[in-house]
Amino acid sequence: MQFAFTDEQQMIRESARAFLEAEASLPAVRLASGAVNGYDEGLWQQMTAELGWSGIAIPEAYGGAGLGFVELGILAHEQGRRLVPSPFFSTVCLATPVILELAREEQKRQWLPAIAAGQLKAAVAVTDRVGHADIRKVGVKLAQVGSAWVLSGEAHFVVGAQSADLLLVVASAKDANASQSLRVVAVASGTAGVRIEATEMLDVTRPMASIYFEQVSVSAEDCLGVDIDASSGLQRALDQARTMLAAEAVGGAEYSLEAVTAYVKERVQFGRAIGSFQAIKHRLADTMVLVEAAKSMAWYAACAADEYANEALAVAASSAKSCCADAFNAVASNAIQLHGGIGFTWDHHAHLYFKRARASSMLLGSPAWHRERIALGLGLSQIASVPQF
Amino acid sequence: MKIGFSAAQEQFRNEVATWLAEQLSGPYADLRGVSSHTAMVERRRVWEAELGRARLSSVGWPVEWGGRGASLAEQVIFAEEYARAKAPSRLNHLGVELLAPTLLSYGTEAQKTRFLEPIVMGKEIWCQGYSEPNAGSDLANVATRARLESGPNGDEWVIDGQKIWTSLAAFADWIFVLCRTEEGSRGNRGLSYLLVPMHQAGVTVRPIREMTGHAEFNETFFTGARTAAANIVGAPGEGWKVAMATLAFERGVSTLAQQMDFTNEFEALVKAAQANGQATDPLIRQRIAEASIGLSVMRYSALRMLTNAESGALSHEAFTYRLYWGVWRKKLGELAMDVLGPSGEYAHGDSPLAHDLQHMFLFSRSDTIYGGTSQIQRNQIAERALGLPKEPRGN
Numbered sequence: 001m002q003f004a005f006t007d008e009q010q011m012i013r014e015s016a017r018a019f020l021e022a023e024a025s026l027p028a029v030r031l032a033s034g035a036v037n038g039y040d041e042g043l044w045q046q047m048t049a050e051l052g053w054s055g056i057a058i059p060e061a062y063g064g065a066g067l068g069f070v071e072l073g074i075l076a077h078e079q080g081r082r083l084v085p086s087p088f089f090s091t092v093c094l095a096t097p098v099i100l101e102l103a104r105e106e107q108k109r110q111w112l113p114a115i116a117a118g119q120l121k122a123a124v125a126v127t128d129r130v131g132h133a134d135i136r137k138v139g140v141k142l143a144q145v146g147s148a149w150v151l152s153g154e155a156h157f158v159v160g161a162q163s164a165d166l167l168l169v170v171a172s173a174k175d176a177n178a179s180q181s182l183r184v185v186a187v188a189s190g191t192a193g194v195r196i197e198a199t200e201m202l203d204v205t206r207p208m209a210s211i212y213f214e215q216v217s218v219s220a221e222d223c224l225g226v227d228i229d230a231s232s233g234l235q236r237a238l239d240q241a242r243t244m245l246a247a248e249a250v251g252g253a254e255y256s257l258e259a260v261t262a263y264v265k266e267r268v269q270f271g272r273a274i275g276s277f278q279a280i281k282h283r284l285a286d287t288m289v290l291v292e293a294a295k296s297m298a299w300y301a302a303c304a305a306d307e308y309a310n311e312a313l314a315v316a317a318s319s320a321k322s323c324c325a326d327a328f329n330a331v332a333s334n335a336i337q338l339h340g341g342i343g344f345t346w347d348h349h350a351h352l353y354f355k356r357a358r359a360s361s362m363l364l365g366s367p368a369w370h371r372e373r374i375a376l377g378l379g380l381s382q383i384a385s386v387p388q389f
Numbered sequence: 390m391k392i393g394f395s396a397a398q399e400q401f402r403n404e405v406a407t408w409l410a411e412q413l414s415g416p417y418a419d420l421r422g423v424s425s426h427t428a429m430v431e432r433r434r435v436w437e438a439e440l441g442r443a444r445l446s447s448v449g450w451p452v453e454w455g456g457r458g459a460s461l462a463e464q465v466i467f468a469e470e471y472a473r474a475k476a477p478s479r480l481n482h483l484g485v486e487l488l489a490p491t492l493l494s495y496g497t498e499a500q501k502t503r504f505l506e507p508i509v510m511g512k513e514i515w516c517q518g519y520s521e522p523n524a525g526s527d528l529a530n531v532a533t534r535a536r537l538e539s540g541p542n543g544d545e546w547v548i549d550g551q552k553i554w555t556s557l558a559a560f561a562d563w564i565f566v567l568c569r570t571e572e573g574s575r576g577n578r579g580l581s582y583l584l585v586p587m588h589q590a591g592v593t594v595r596p597i598r599e600m601t602g603h604a605e606f607n608e609t610f611f612t613g614a615r616t617a618a619a620n621i622v623g624a625p626g627e628g629w630k631v632a633m634a635t636l637a638f639e640r641g642v643s644t645l646a647q648q649m650d651f652t653n654e655f656e657a658l659v660k661a662a663q664a665n666g667q668a669t670d671p672l673i674r675q676r677i678a679e680a681s682i683g684l685s686v687m688r689y690s691a692l693r694m695l696t697n698a699e700s701g702a703l704s705h706e707a708f709t710y711r712l713y714w715g716v717w718r719k720k721l722g723e724l725a726m727d728v729l730g731p732s733g734e735y736a737h738g739d740s741p742l743a744h745d746l747q748h749m750f751l752f753s754r755s756d757t758i759y760g761g762t763s764q765i766q767r768n769q770i771a772e773r774a775l776g777l778p779k780e781p782r783g784n
Contacts, residue, residue, distance in 0.1 A: 001398065001462040002391050003692035009390060070390045261775050276778035281771035285712070288770055292709040296689035297682070303392040319682045371678035372671075378659060378681060380668040 003299070005074075012056075012071055016078040019051065024082045026349050029205060032085050037163040038207035039085040047086065048118025054092045055116025058100075062112035069240060069305035073247035073298065080251025083205040083356055087121040090160025093244035095122035097237035098168055102184055102224040111166065123164035125155035125211050126238070133365030135170065135182065135234060140213055142171035142183055142223075151185060151193075151216040159363070161209035162198050164189050168224070169213070170234060181229040186222050193217075203359035205352060236310050239317035242364050243301040246320035249328040249360050250298045253291050256328075256353045260284070260335040267340075280338060287334050294327035315377040318370035325361030332357040392689075394462060401459075402466045408443060409474035423477040424650070424745075427605060430560050433480040437511025446509045447485050449642055450493070454501065455509035461695050464642045472649030479646070483557060484508040484515035486643035488565050491582075491635045495623050504563075504584070516587070518552040518566035518609060519632065526765045528567075529577040529629065533611060535568035537618055544618035546570075546583055548591070548611040554759065558594045558607040561587050566611075567632050570625050580628035582635075584620040591615060601751040639760065640707055641698070644691045644714075651687070651714075654721060654749055655680055661742055662728045676724050683717040708774040712766040715757040722750035 005013065023043055032040040048054040057072040058064025065071075072093065079088060092115070099111055099122075114120035128139035140153035151171060161167065166186060173183040187194060193216040198209045224230065261284060264275030274280050301320030304313050332354040336343040343350040361367055376382070394402070413421045420436055423429055440446040441455060449464045450456025459467070479485060489508050492501055507513035524530040533550025548568055555564065564585050571579030585592070591614030596604035623631040659677060662668040668677070690706045690713065697704040725746040726733045738744035757763040771777045 001394050001465065001692075002696070003689065004696040005390055261777070265777065273778055275771075278768070278780070281775075281777050282764070282767040284775055284777070285709075285767035285770035288705070288775060289709040289713050289716075292706045293686040293690065293713055296686050296693055296706065299390060299693075300392060300685060300689040303390055307391070307393050316685075319685050322678075323682050323686065368675060371675045371682075374678035374681055375668075375674040378677065380659070380663065380674055380677065382669065 003303075005070075009071060009074060013074045013078065016053075016075055017081075019046075020078055020082045020084060024079075024084045026082070026352075029083050029085060029352070033204040033207075038204070039087065039163065043084070044086050044088075045118055047088070048116075052116070053088070054096075054118055057092075058096060058112050058116045062108055063116040064112065069243060070299070070302045073244055073302035073305075076244045076248040077251035077254075077298070080248035081255040083252065083352055085205045085207065087123075087160045087163050089206070089241075089244065089248070090123045090164065091115060091121045094124045094159070094237070094241040095166070095168055097240040098124055098184060098234065099224070101233035101237045102230055104225060107186070107224060120166060121160065121164050122166040122168060123158050123160040124168045124170070125158045125161070126170040126234075127155060127157045129154065129156050131157055131362065133369050135231060135238070136172075138170050138172055138182070140169055140171040142173035142185060142218070144173075144175045146176075149218050149220060149222075151187070151213045151218055154210060154212045156199075156208075156210045157363070158209050158211055159206060161189075161196050161211055162207055167194070167211065169211075170230070173223075182231045182234065184224040184230045184234060185218055186224060187213075187216065187218065191216060201359065203352075203355040205356055206359060232310060236313065238364060239310075239313050240305040242317040242321040242370075243298070243305045245360055245363060246294075246298040246301055246317075246324035249324040249357065250291070250294045252353050252356055252360075253294060253324070253328040253331040256331045256335045256350075257284070257287055257291050259349070260287075260338050263339055274338075283334060283338065287331050290327040290330050294324040297323045311377070315374055318365070318373045318377070321365060322367035322370040322374075325357070325367050328353075328357040329361055394466065398460075398462050398466060401463050402470060405445070405467055405470045406474065408445070409470060409476055412439065413474055413476060417477075420477040422475045424653075426478055426480075426556065427559070427603070429477070430480065433477055434511050434514070436477060437479070437481050441510040446511070447489065450489065450505075450509075454489075454493070454505045461642075461692075465645055465692070468642070468645035468649050471646065472653060475653075478650075480557075481508060481511055481514050482643065482646070483517050483561075484513065484563075486641065486646075487517065487635050487638050488515050490638045490641065491565075491622060491631060494634060495631050497619075499619065500584075500622065513562040514557065514560060516555050516557045516561035516564045516609075517635075518555055518564045518585075520554045521551060522553055526762050528632075528761075529580070531567055531569050531580055533566065533568050535566075535570050535581065535583055537570075540615075542615075542617070545615045546585075546618060546620070548583065548585060548614045548616070550611050552609040552611075553597075554606045555594070555609045556606050558587070558609050559596060563587060564592075564609065565622070565635070567628050570628070574626075577629035579626055580632070581625045582622040582628040582631040583616055584622065585611075585614060585616040589614060599752075600754065601748055603748075605752075636760075640694060640710065642695065644687075644694075644710070647714075648684070648687050648691060651718065651721070652684055654718075654725075654746075655684060657742055658721065658725045658728060658746060661725070661746060665728070665730065667728045667730070673724075673728060676720075676727075680717070680721055680724060683713075683721075687714055687717065705774055708770045711760065712757075712763055712770065715763060715766075718749075718753045718756045722746075722753035726750050 053075050055064035056067050060066040128137050143150050169185045173181050193214045195212040196209050201208050267274045297320040301316045304316035336350045342348050444457050448457045448459035448467050452458050535546045535548045538547050566583045566585050570581040591612050593610040595608045597606045598604045667673045690710050694707045732739045738747045772779050
C-alpha cells in the first residue's frame, strides 16, 4: 500500500504537463475543435508516435510500455486540464481495454501495436438512442442468417467515431438456435452499410457521432473472442474507462479552480481584490474541498482498475465516476459565477469547461445511475414502495 | 501508487485480528461494542493496559517507547481491525494520539521517560485544555494565566483561569493546557504549553450537558492549580507552536480510527434502512450511495494526507479533510433521521440501534464546530491553501 505517485509517475505527469502547456493552449484547443474530425492530427501524432502515450498501458508484448491505469490516468488527467480534443479517450482509454479484455490473440496482435504506434484509431459503439448506460439496452442487433451474420440498428453518443478506423460495436446477438448473448463486433469504419453521422454537441472538445448499421454483413471471426458472452469483460473495460473519465474530470476541475482563483486575486471591485471577500473565499474553499475529494477518488479508482476484481472495481469506478463528475460540474459552474459577466461570454474559456463537465458526467452513466449501482452493490434490495395518491 | 497490502502486511492483519477476537470474546467480552467515550471507564482503563502489554496501544510509536515502529500501512490495518472487532473506544485517545506524539517531537528525554509509559499502559488518562469561553474559533485569545513561583516543592507553575469543552476531564489524570505566561502579551505570543495534574485542590471540573442530553464535555476551572516547573513542553512563550503541532496530529493516524467509527455508523444506518424498508426508496438509496462514496473519499484522502505528511509538507488535502468529514457526518446524521422516520422522534429511539443513530444525528451538529468551525476552516483553506488575501483583524 503506497497511496502516492512513484518517482516515475511523477515524471510522467511533469513531462505531460510541460508538453501540453506548450502544445495545447486554450486557443489551440478552440482551433482544433473546429478542424476536420474535431482534433489536431499533428498533435495526436506527437502524443502517440513520438511520446508513446497511446501505448502506455498496452503490454510490452504488443508494442506498449506495459504500465497501468495509474499512468494512463495521469495522461487523461493532464489532457483533462487542457480539454485536449483527441482520439485519446476513445482509442486508448476505452477501445484498448475492450480489446485487452475480449479480443483473441491474433486480434490483439493486429490492433494493439498499431494503436501503440499511433497508426490506428478506434471507437466503441455501446450506447443506444436514449443514452442508457446499461449494456443490456444496446441498440444494435447481430443476427445469424443461415451461415452469415448481419448487424443492424444504431448506436449513439459514440466518442471519436468520425476519426476511428476501427469500430468496436456492442450488439445483442441471436444465433440460429435463437440463443442470445452480448457480442462485440469489429467493423472497419468504411464498411458498406455503416453510416457515421457526426452530431453537433454542446461540448465542442469531445466529438461524437451516431452510427447506423444497415444490414451489415460480418463474419463470426469479426467478433472479439471466441463464442463467449462479452458482458463481463465489457463491463470491466467500461469500468476501467470510467475511472479514466474520472481522472480526466479531476484534471478539468483542478484547472478550473486554479484559473478562477488567479482571477479573483486580480479582479478589483470596491477598491479590493474580490478574492478578499469572504463570500468568494468560502465559495472557493468549498470548491477546493470538492476537488480534493475527487482527486482522492480518481486515484483510488485508477488503482482499482489495475488491482481489483470485477465487482469491487464496479463499485470503485461508479464511486469515482459520480464523485468526480459532480465535483467537475460544481467547480465549472462556480468558475462561471465567480468570473462574473466575462465568464458568461463565448470568448472566455469557462463555458468550455462547464460544457465538458456536463458532457462527461453523462458519458457511460450519469452520477445518479452510478449511485444506484453503488446501492445495488451495497446489497440494498430494489423494490420501491410507491406512495398512494 | 498501489492500494493493495503485501503478504507481510496481511500477516500483521491476521495477528491483530486474532488477538482482538480472543480478547473480546474472552476476558473483555463485556467491552465489545462499547462506543461511548464516557461508559465503563474503569474497565476501559484495564483494557488500555492490556493493549499496552501487547504493544498494540500505539503501534506507530518507536519500539523503545512501547510501540512497534509500524509503517503507515500497518497502522491503517490496525485501525481497520480494531473497528471490525468492535473493540471499545479508546479511553486515552487524547494521550495516545495527541499528547504522546507532541512529546515525541518536542518533549525532553525526562518528559518522555516520565509520561509515555503511563500513557501506553493506560495508567494516566489525558485531557486537553485549549478552548476558553472567549477563545473558541479565536483560539489564541487565551486568558488562562500561569506564573512561576518558588515554594516548598521547588519552582512550580501556578495556574488561574478557565477552560471549556474539555472532554474526558471528569476522569482524566492529567491535562495539557495552553496558558498565558508572559504578562501583557496578546494573541499567540507569550503562551506556554503546560502539563498539569488534574487531581488537586486547584482544579475543579463541571460537566456541560449538551443538546444530546448527555454530558460528554466539561468546564475545567484552575484556581491556583500547580504543576512542577519542568512540566512545560517547549520553551516558555513557545506554547502556540507546540499547540499547533498537537492539532496537526489530529490530522494524523487518529483520523483512521475515527473513519472506522464512521464506517460502523454507516453500516448501522444501512441496517436500519433495510429493516424498515426505507432502503427501497430511490432517494434514500441515492443518499446512502453518496454517503458510501464519502467513506471512500475520507479513506483515500487520509491515506494521501498521511503519505504526504511523511514528507513534511502540509498538502492540499490536509486542509480540506477536516471540513469534508464534518459536513459528511452531519449529512449522515440527517440521513439517519430520514431513514428512521417518525420513530426517530421518540426521545430515546425505539431500539438500541435507533437510539445510537439518533444520538449520532444530534452529536454531529458539533462536528462542524469543535476544533475550528467550518467557517474558520473555509478561511484557512482560502488563505493558506488558495493564497487569497487574509481577513482583516479587529483590535
